[in-house]
Amino acid sequence: MNPPPKRISMEGLDLLCARRSAGAPMPAYVGPLRRHVAEGDRRLLRLEYDASPAALRLWSFLLTEEERLHAAHAAGAKIVGAMKDLGTVPVMAYALPNVVAFYPDGAWWTPCVMELSDGLFCIAQSLGFGESFCPVRAMLGAFVNRAHFPIPDILICSAGAVCDDFSAIAQRVESLGHPILWWEMPHRRRPEPDEPAVELPGGFSAPASQAAFVRSELERVRAALEGLAGAPLGDAELAAGIAEANRVRRLLADLRRLAYTAEACPMPALEMLIAEMLAIHFCSDRAESIRVLADLLEEVRRRVKEKVGIVAKDAARVFWVNPVADLRVMNLLEDSGGRLAGTEFLFSHALDPIPEDLPPMEALARMALADPMAGPSADRAARIVRDARAFGAEAVLVSRIPGASHCALEGAVIARVVREELAIPVVEIEVPPVADPMMPTLRSQLEALVETVQERRKR
């Protein structure tokens, strides 16, 4: 039996990379993380990583995304900047040949990864978007300084039932000379008792009229993508694209089920966050994202079979709500005696399988409507309760995002519903993009949560 895996420093992961370089061939993008530090990604020095080739591949894949996008652009591929919907438009875009889609929203993490040396928040501030806005304001800076992603050939953004922060910032992007194709997402409501309704992926339902409306909006997106690619995006192509997206989602479903339910936690929280993010736009390479996730799943399966974990078996089982602006805080969970037992990172609709027994546009419309941010907070809380119960979570942690318009009250709604339904402890923390000054406080909050779980076990 192999020794239990431990988290390692970046130097440790780079050593593992050097050893692998001498052995079996690796994809060309896999390499030492220090090359990214040299480019300014200084936060990498402060993180701890899973000690596996699969994790090395995952990190290399994530950190080479901008290179990949620039190379695709230079090679003549059409670049789609999908904005806000988190999971729908890329499924359509990747169904076309020679089209690559990504989310400029991903600049959300750049100030963290570059420890604020990127200057993106300063640019956003100069354009009127200061600290009262969510970290997604970094996207504005990236459109201005053009030092990160290539400017997309088309921008497609959902409007309507989306957060105020994103609407305002995307409008400002457009005002800077980047035209946007807006498509409307209605606020999802529960169907009236006698109203025709449809079931959505993930278990919600919605009026059939809302699904029909979203379908008509996505038809406009389909026409725009066809115009961009100069190729038809028929139902057959869409169905094939949905099937490929579902391969990613199935891999993630297996990975999450094993990682969040195994007695010995087989994969750190940080790598699970990165893995889940691949569902949104496949990190700009759908085929490779499948291979990266398959590798990670194989590693997790092996550890589960051998009953080895990355933390003690009695670690408190914590369900995590919302992504953290500072990735280092994911390490803190395990440092405090906890482990992940489920997540809701704002994009559960990008994880649920897309129905393959419906006409493709209807299936995509229903998936888009299932977005947890498009409906009432009570729906989101109900989903969190259901998933936390299924994963056997012993506590729920709500990670507030500074400035995020939905975070001011939503955490309280989620906490109340979780306490009523599950009677388990809930804690709210707030995590800025570089949380170093707050680490002692955050650690105390996490340790207190873990202690509460341990006390409850004695009852």
Ligand code: SF4
């Ligand atoms: S984190 Fe929240 S406020 Fe920020 S863009 Fe996403 S949904 Fe909007």
